[in-house]
Every structure is written in structure tokens, then in C-alpha cells.
Amino acid sequence: MQQRKMVCRKFFGGESGGNLKTLKMQRKFLIIDDHDDLSSGLKELFVKLGYSVITIENRDEAVALQEIDDFDVVITDLDNVDRIPEAVQNDDEDDSCLPEVGAHKASEHIRAFKICATGFDRENFDETELKNLFETILNYKAKYVDEVEKIKNLREKIEFEFPSALSLMHSVLNYLTKRVEKLGVIDAEDSHLFIALDEAFVNAVKHGNQFNPEKNVRISVDVSPKEASFTFEDEGEGFDVAKIPDPRDPENLFKASGRGVLIIHNIMDAVQYNERGNRLTMVKKSDKIESI
Amino acid sequence: MKTIYLSLIILILLSFQNLHAQTSENSSVKMSDENLLKKSPEVSEELLNTEIVLTNDEKIKLADYKNDIIVLCFVTEWVISARTITSALGELHTENLKNVRIIAVSPDDTKSELQNFKKFVKDFKIEFQSGWANKKFTNEFFNITKFRGIPQSFVIKDGKLRGIFRGTSPKINESLMNLVRKISAEANR
Numbered sequence: 001m002q003q004r005k006m007v008c009r010k011f012f013g014g015e016s017g018g019n020l021k022t023l024k025m026q027r028k029f030l031i032i033d034d035h036d037d038l039s040s041g042l043k044e045l046f047v048k049l050g051y052s053v054i055t056i057e058n059r060d061e062a063v064a065l066q067e068i069d070d071f072d073v074v075i076t077d078l079d080n081v082d083r084i085p086e087a088v089q090n091d092d093e094d095d096s097c098l099p100e101v102g103a104h105k106a107s108e109h110i111r112a113f114k115i116c117a118t119g120f121d122r123e124n125f126d127e128t129e130l131k132n133l134f135e136t137i138l139n140y141k142a143k144y145v146d147e148v149e150k151i152k153n154l155r156e157k158i159e160f161e162f163p164s165a166l167s168l169m170h171s172v173l174n175y176l177t178k179r180v181e182k183l184g185v186i187d188a189e190d191s192h193l194f195i196a197l198d199e200a201f202v203n204a205v206k207h208g209n210q211f212n213p214e215k216n217v218r219i220s221v222d223v224s225p226k227e228a229s230f231t232f233e234d235e236g237e238g239f240d241v242a243k244i245p246d247p248r249d250p251e252n253l254f255k256a257s258g259r260g261v262l263i264i265h266n267i268m269d270a271v272q273y274n275e276r277g278n279r280l281t282m283v284k285k286s287d288k289i290e291s292i
Numbered sequence: 293m294k295t296i297y298l299s300l301i302i303l304i305l306l307s308f309q310n311l312h313a314q315t316s317e318n319s320s321v322k323m324s325d326e327n328l329l330k331k332s333p334e335v336s337e338e339l340l341n342t343e344i345v346l347t348n349d350e351k352i353k354l355a356d357y358k359n360d361i362i363v364l365c366f367v368t369e370w371v372i373s374a375r376t377i378t379s380a381l382g383e384l385h386t387e388n389l390k391n392v393r394i395i396a397v398s399p400d401d402t403k404s405e406l407q408n409f410k411k412f413v414k415d416f417k418i419e420f421q422s423g424w425a426n427k428k429f430t431n432e433f434f435n436i437t438k439f440r441g442i443p444q445s446f447v448i449k450d451g452k453l454r455g456i457f458r459g460t461s462p463k464i465n466e467s468l469m470n471l472v473r474k475i476s477a478e479a480n481r
Contacts, residue, residue, distance in 0.1 A: 127417070128386075131386075135383070166379075166415070166416055166417065167379075167382065167417055169375075169379045170379035170380055170382065170383050171383070173376075173379075174462060177462050178462065188462060189461050189462065189463050192461075194376060194461060194462055195372060195373055195376070198372060198373070198375055198376050198379075199372055202372075202375060206415065211415065259372065260372055263372060
């Protein structure tokens with residue numbers, strides 16, 4: 001309990017929630033958690049801060065829920081794919097705030113963690129509040145839920161959907177790099193993974209969505225013992241990657257454009273853009289396969 | 293000023309592995325360096341009194357904050373990894389640690405580069421102080437580390453260097469943030 005109070009103090013500037021206690025409107029959160037190690041702690045924190053929090057822990061309740069779009073933030077933390085509702089397993093547009101797990105082997109143990117803030121109020125968009133929320137959730141999960149472990153038959157799906165906000169970058173990317181390291185898949189430091197993720201994040205918010213908070217960014221990470229796959233998608237018009245100038249050409253040495261894409265290609269083992277150019281998928285192979 | 297760092301950019305672009313090898317062979321690139329701190333513990337009066345022009349045109353000197361813990365970070369908008377450290381410093385800034393002053397300084401000096409830096413500060417919603425100083429200021433700090441690359445961060449307290457961080461990575465950023473938290477806690481005990 002004392003530790004949770006410290007988290008509250010750290011991220012909201014006071015034990016009782018600091019400036020977030022004076023929220024003009026009450027935000028609604030939904031937490032879907034099948035093992036209760038995230039939901040009870042976060043609920044306690046957020047209720048104390050004046051938020052309305054609903055928690056769901058079983059399949060039937062999640063499937064039956066109709067008004068998922070009414071929530072400002074939906075947090076899902078499911079430990080076992082067999083207990084993930086069918087609606088969640090399918091790519092169903094109506095349940096876009098729920099994790100998408102996709103096809104998997106019966107022998108695989110699949111975890112799914114997602115923060116979806118696409119329902120976050122845009123009329124009075126408060127980026128600082130959103131940033132504090134993400135920091136709180138991710139720090140809580142990293143500190144009290146996530147464990148250091150080697151994944152053998154485990155796949156972990158991590159997703160974030162949120163309004164374009166650069167200030168979320170540190171907490172989101174910090175969580176992701178630490179998580180793949182905790183799972184024993186990639187050494188985030190030596191692999192320079194953080195630079196590729198930084199570039200992809202900034203490109204999605206800055207070049208893709210033009211900093212427009214009405215548009216969302218989607219980050220999807222699939223971690224398996226063999227590799228980690230990162231997908232960044234924005235709602236911009238996209239671009240033709242073939243038209244980016246080659247920064248190695250002496251004529252382009254002083255142009256900033258194109259450097260990031262080249263660096264991503266150097267760091268990652270596989271890089272692919274969709275045809276429109278608004279979705280980037282990058283794969284980093286595990287450097288620790290032998291030790292698993 | 294860009295030409296000074298051109299070799300670093302080319303290294304990053306053409307041979308990322310080489311850059312990694314270069315930085316790895318000197319472990320001081322990754323963490324605050326005790327030996328460097330022993331060699332150059334004092335920041336000269338000249339540096340402390342050099343004018344830094346902030347993006348809002350306000351003028352400051354490090355000496356203005358002699359009782360504070362200063363985190364001086366050299367960043368620029370055209371270095372991708374500079375964004376990583378800026379983002380971490382942004383988080384440190386929101387912690388509102390008592391007597392901690394974060395100052396980002398661009399080593400650029402042309403008008404267009406400084407306009408780009410201003411835009412970078414605006415786009416990234418950098419709320420801590422940021423600006424630029426003269427070439428000598430940058431060069432003197434880079435001479436301490438013998439490393440002409442960006443980003444570089446210096447933690448200064450009472451006119452003395454308490455931490456030097458060359459480059460950026462999640463671990464470097466965490467070390468920097470933890471050092472500042474520790475010094476702040478000690479100072480406010």
C-alpha cells in the first residue's frame with residue numbers, strides 16, 4: 001500500500017493527486033484484467049484521483065460490454081489467450097480498443113496488454129494529463145506486474161493507441177525497451193533499439209499526423225522468443241519511402257531528411273512500409289536465442 | 293558549426309556498427325565518468341558567466357543558478373538521439389525537483405539552424421530552459437570530455453561538475469536522472 005502511495009505521489013505531484021484532483025470533468029476508465037494484479041492497484045490510484053473506474057475480469061462481461069467507446073481510456077491486461085474473449089481475438093472494428101491477438105499456436109501462452117486512449121476527450125485536449133496517465137499506468141505495470149523472465153512458449157502482445165502527443169514518447173518507449181529486455185529477447189542498450197523506436201514514434205506524430213491530436217497513433221509490439229516486431233501506424237496521408245533522398249549521397253549530406261529511415265534500416269533486421277506509407281513494421285531478431 | 297559534427301553524422305549514417313564499436317571501447321561514453329570528474333571538477337568562471345540566449349530571448353548565465361543543481365545538455369534538432377535525451381529531461385523536469393535547473397543548449401550558430409532549434413523546442417513542447425551560447429562555451433565543455441558529439445550532458449552543483457554523460461540511451465538517461473534526484477535529495481535534506 002505504501003508503495004502505491006509513492007507511485008501516486010511521484011506521478012501526480014502529491015499523495016492526493018495534485019492538480020489532477022481538480023479535473024473539470026470525470027474521466028471514465030475501463031480495466032480488463034484476468035488476474036487482478038493490475039486492476040486493483042490502478043483502480044485504487046485512479047479513484048483516489050477522482051476518476052471513474054470500471055473493472056472487468058472475465059470473458060463474458062467483456063464480450064457483453066457494448067459501450068466501450070464511452071471510456072476515455074481502456075486498459076487491458078490478459079494473461080492467457082484462452083481466456084481472451086473471441087471478440088478480442090478477432091479483428092473486429094467495433095472492439096478496436098481491445099487487443100488484437102491474431103492467429104497463434106495452441107501450445108503458445110499469449111499475453112496481451114493494451115492501453116487505448118482513442119476515446120480521450122479531444123475538445124479540451126490535455127496532453128499533460130494524458131502523459132501523466134500513461135506514465136502512471138506503465139510505471140505501475142513495470143514495477144508491480146511485469147517480471148524478469150525468459151519467454152519460451154510465451155508470446156506477448158503490447159499495444160498502445162493514443163492521440164498524437166510527443167510527450168508520451170519517453171514513457172511509452174522506455175516501457176517497451178525495458179520490457180523486451182526483461183523478457184530476455186533483445187538487449188535494448190547494445191542493439192540501439194531505442195533510436196529506431198524514437199525515430200518511428202516521432203515520424204508518426206510529426207510527419208504522419210502533423211501533431212494533430214485529433215489523429216491517433218497506434219503502436220503494436222509482438223514479442224516472441226525469436227524476435228520482437230514493432231508496428232507504428234499514423235492517420236496521415238502516408239509517403240513514398242522510395243522518394244526519400246539518400247542521405248549518403250554527397251549532395252544530401254546537409255539534408256536532415258532520410259537519415260532516420262536509413263538508421264532504422266541499419267538497426268532493425270527487417271523493415272517494411274505499407275503501400276500507403278502510414279504504417280511501418282520493424283523486426284529485431286533476438287540476440288539471445290541460444291541462451292533461451 | 294554543422295561541419296564540426298559532420299564526421300559524427302557520417303559515422304552514424306554509413307557505419308552504425310563502427311560507431312557502436314567506437315563508443316563501446318571507451319566505457320565512459322556510456323556512463324558518468326569518474327576519472328573525467330576528478331580531472332575537471334571545476335567549471336571556470338568564464339563558462340559560468342557566459343551568456344546563454346534562451347528561445348524566448350531571455351538571457352541567462354550558469355552563474356545565475358549557483359545554488360541550484362544545473363543539468364546542462366547539448367542537443368540539436370538534427371541529431372535523432374538528441375530527442376531521446378530531451379524526452380527524458382522533460383520527464384525529469386515534470387518531477388519538479390527542488391533547486392534543479394535543466395538547460396538545453398544548441399551548439400548550432402547559423403540563423404536558420406537556430407530557427408530550426410526554436411521550432412524543435414516548440415514542437416517537442418520543451419518546457420525547461422533552452423537556447424544557445426557562443427562557440428567557445430560549447431567547445432570548452434566538449435574539451436572536458438574530449439568528445440565532439442551530441443548529446444552530452446553535464447551536471448553542475450556549486451560550480452563543480454558532478455556528472456558527465458556522453459551520448460544517450462535508456463540506461464544513460466536513467467543514470468543521469470538518478471544522479472540528479474540523488475543530488476537534489478542530498479541538497480534538500
